[in-house]
Amino acid sequence: MISADFKKLISEGIPSVLPQVKPYDKNINHAPKRKDILTKTEKKLALKNALRYFPVEFHEVLAREFADELKNYGRIYMYRFRPDYEIKARNINDYPSRSLKAAAIMLMITNNLDVDVAQHPHELITYGGNGAVFQNWAQYRLTMKYLSEMTDEQTLVMYSGHPLGLFPSHPDAPRVVVSNGMVIPNYSSQDHWERFNALGVSQYGQMTAGSYMYIGPQGIVHGTTITILNACRLISKNSKSNGQMLFVSSGLGGMSGAQPKAAKIAGLISVIAEVNPKAIKTRHSQGWVDEVFVDMDKLISRVKKAREFSETVSLAYQGNIVDLWEKFADNDIRVDIGSDQTSLHNPWAGGYYPAGLTFDESNMMISDDPEKFKWYVRKSLVRQVEAINRHTKNGTYFFDYGNAFLLESSRAGADILKPDGEFRYPSYVQDIMGPLCFDYGFGPFRWVCCSNDPDDLAVTDKIAASTLEKIMKGAPGEIRQQLEDNIHWIKEAGKNNLVVGSQARILYADAEGRIAIADAFNKAVAKGKLSAPVVIGRDHHDVSGTDSPYRETSNIYDGSKFTADMAVQNVIGDSFRGATWVSIHNGGGVGWGEVINGGFGMVLDGLKSTGDKLKMMLKWDVNNGIARRSWARNDGAMFAIEREMNRTPRLVVTMPSIADDKLIDEVI
Numbered sequence: 001m002i003s004a005d006f007k008k009l010i011s012e013g014i015p016s017v018l019p020q021v022k023p024y025d026k027n028i029n030h031a032p033k034r035k036d037i038l039t040k041t042e043k044k045l046a047l048k049n050a051l052r053y054f055p056v057e058f059h060e061v062l063a064r065e066f067a068d069e070l071k072n073y074g075r076i077y078m079y080r081f082r083p084d085y086e087i088k089a090r091n092i093n094d095y096p097s098r099s100l101k102a103a104a105i106m107l108m109i110t111n112n113l114d115v116d117v118a119q120h121p122h123e124l125i126t127y128g129g130n131g132a133v134f135q136n137w138a139q140y141r142l143t144m145k146y147l148s149e150m151t152d153e154q155t156l157v158m159y160s161g162h163p164l165g166l167f168p169s170h171p172d173a174p175r176v177v178v179s180n181g182m183v184i185p186n187y188s189s190q191d192h193w194e195r196f197n198a199l200g201v202s203q204y205g206q207m208t209a210g211s212y213m214y215i216g217p218q219g220i221v222h223g224t225t226i227t228i229l230n231a232c233r234l235i236s237k238n239s240k241s242n243g244q245m246l247f248v249s250s251g252l253g254g255m256s257g258a259q260p261k262a263a264k265i266a267g268l269i270s271v272i273a274e275v276n277p278k279a280i281k282t283r284h285s286q287g288w289v290d291e292v293f294v295d296m297d298k299l300i301s302r303v304k305k306a307r308e309f310s311e312t313v314s315l316a317y318q319g320n321i322v323d324l325w326e327k328f329a330d331n332d333i334r335v336d337i338g339s340d341q342t343s344l345h346n347p348w349a350g351g352y353y354p355a356g357l358t359f360d361e362s363n364m365m366i367s368d369d370p371e372k373f374k375w376y377v378r379k380s381l382v383r384q385v386e387a388i389n390r391h392t393k394n395g396t397y398f399f400d401y402g403n404a405f406l407l408e409s410s411r412a413g414a415d416i417l418k419p420d421g422e423f424r425y426p427s428y429v430q431d432i433m434g435p436l437c438f439d440y441g442f443g444p445f446r447w448v449c450c451s452n453d454p455d456d457l458a459v460t461d462k463i464a465a466s467t468l469e470k471i472m473k474g475a476p477g478e479i480r481q482q483l484e485d486n487i488h489w490i491k492e493a494g495k496n497n498l499v500v501g502s503q504a505r506i507l508y509a510d511a512e513g514r515i516a517i518a519d520a521f522n523k524a525v526a527k528g529k530l531s532a533p534v535v536i537g538r539d540h541h542d543v544s545g546t547d548s549p550y551r552e553t554s555n556i557y558d559g560s561k562f563t564a565d566m567a568v569q570n571v572i573g574d575s576f577r578g579a580t581w582v583s584i585h586n587g588g589g590v591g592w593g594e595v596i597n598g599g600f601g602m603v604l605d606g607l608k609s610t611g612d613k614l615k616m617m618l619k620w621d622v623n624n625g626i627a628r629r630s631w632a633r634n635d636g637a638m639f640a641i642e643r644e645m646n647r648t649p650r651l652v653v654t655m656p657s658i659a660d661d662k663l664i665d666e667v668i
């Protein structure tokens with residue numbers, strides 16, 4: 001399609017003539033049928049809500065069609081209004097716009113809905129089963145139209161995918177402010193989400209789906225590699241391993257599918273259990289899984305051989321993780337590192353397949369007999385924990401990988417609690433990412449080249465590597481390992497061929513690194529070394545952006561981990577320090593009601609004023625969280641914020657005075 005036609009279609013918004021009905025494309029991965037949760041009165045309300053987007057002359061046709069969608073899929077996606085053009089990231093100049101920044105945001109949105117990137121593209125879900133960019137196609141069309149006509153003196157307000165409208169503002173204000181799934185706290189259960197989403201009034205934005213910042217599998221491969229690498233370092237001192245370390249986990253889905261690839265980059269043998277043969281096929285055909293086993297005995301022989309010959313190899317077991325843990329325990333297979341990445345943030349609707357049922361039996365029972373299915377899930381979790389406990393008694397290091405495994409297992413009554421009521425096992429943030437990364441400000445800094453040109457990406461890789469190498473020269477011992485890992489990563493990044501969709505890259509950096517890299521990019525745009533602006537952002541798996549008591553903030557021990565001031569403050573602070581767009585979400589990773597996370601995007605357009613803004617905003621975006629972690633008495637964070645205060649004029653952070661435990665014990 002030529003650029004002029006594409007521009008016209010974007011500017012059209014809701015078409016004035018009804019488009020043809022679209023056939024349901026069976027070749028596309030579709031969202032599962034959602035729970036039939038609305039009462040008859042509420043169904044009428046959902047329909048009335050959906051029709052709000054259209055002129056009354058369409059209502060007669062659309063009312064019936066949308067009622068069918070609600071009945072058949074549990075949601076009204078407005079399939080008929082899905083555009084005919086290919087939705088994917090394009091060169092920034094291909095988007096119709098009066099604001100360069102708005103065009104960059106359109107690029108990011110279209111990337112999140114690209115069929116090669118999104119999990120359920122026709123249901124506007126980018127990842128995680130329910131991570132939505134919009135609730136329906138009318139919202140998409142209207143949002144793109146608004147972005148195409150807005151100026152730098154307007155701000156677009158997004159309520160859970162719904163574009164409330166363009167409001168007058170000023171050039172330094174964010175161009176878009178997004179909120180997803182924000183509800184009154186007492187109305188934040190899983191079923192509340194089902195109900196509000198079916199009514200068309202709220203959505204689950206996950207982390208980077210509803211904030212337009214998803215960059216395909218690369219982000220998760222990098223994060224998983226860093227986690228596994230550091231887990232190996234953590235245990236290597238006491239490990240009984242002679243030969244390759246063995247990593248066992250579950251899930252070869254959207255994000256979990258990164259585990260075998262990451263384990264291979266980290267140099268381990270991995271065995272990942274997956275019940276869905278389609279998911280295994282995808283990862284195997286991609287080359288992320290080397291070998292697939294259905295027969296457990298053959299798998300065990302293969303593991304022994306890999307260990308004997310010190311092979312680095314990724315193996316998949318087609319079956320249930322519970323059976324795998326049990327069989328490995330019965331056969332004395334020593335597992336060095338264990339985790340779980342079933343989708344337990346969504347335990348009752350297909351996120352976790354219980355042992356004792358086949359994949360197909362589970363899928364039927366989820367809608368036919370949800371209560372019985374819940375019983376199976378709970379029983380399976382109890383068995384899984386029993387088997388894992390047998391392994392950890394023999395030295396396995398097990399960690400929760402941010403999928404609510406510990407939480408749901410405890411709710412299921414599994415033997416997962418210590419006598420003091422704490423979980424037996426740490427979250428990966430408590431042991432690994434928190435003390436090694438987040439407390440020092442290291443987090444998932446990412447960028448997207450708006451030219452959509454791989455050559456620009458290669459230039460940015462070089463700039464990032466040389467910038468970090470310069471920083472490394474004067475870096476204190478506390479952060480050298482993180483810098484080294486990320487310098488190595490960025491130098492190899494091109495070779496890993498992980499770009500899917502937009503020309504994007506990720507690495508972990510602290511405030512100093514993020515600012516120096518962003519500043520160098522901005523200057524390269526100004527000098528024409530990069531052919532178009534660059535968007536910077538991050539996912540929400542970071543030092544400041546996310547309050548998630550069993551994940552990002554699980555290593556906060558002053559009792560404040562159930563508060564969400566940090567995430568809310570973060571977004572407010574970013575928005576008046578120069579972010580191009582900001583977003584705040586309920587949910588993301590661990591489930592609705594379990595986390596608040598915030599994010600930003602910033603367009604580096606080469607202007608000097610942008611250079612000033614990026615410094616101010618990134619400094620806040622990282623140091624807010626370090627200051628909070630320091631106040632919680634985390635050693636690394638106290639070190640990092642003292643260091644920051646020494647080099648940043650006007651930064652004054654309240655430091656904790658550390659009380660003597662003996663004194664506390666004496667008085668209470």
Ligand SMILES: NC(=O)c1ccc[n+]([C@@H]2O[C@H](COP(=O)([O-])OP(=O)(O)OC[C@H]3O[C@@H](n4cnc5c(N)ncnc54)[C@H](O)[C@@H]3O)[C@@H](O)[C@H]2O)c1
Nearest residue numbers: 251253254255256274275320321342343352353402403589
């Ligand atoms: N902390 C992090 O950085 C991080 C990273 C990635 C994922 N996660 C979490 O991990 C979970 C998985 O994410 P995803 O995007 O891969 O989800 P997904 O739903 O795409 O994949 C999960 C996979 O697990 C499989 N599965 C479910 N039950 C199973 C069982 N009992 N045995 C074997 N396989 C089973 C499913 O078939 C599915 O393919 C989510 O809860 C996510 O939030 C956290």
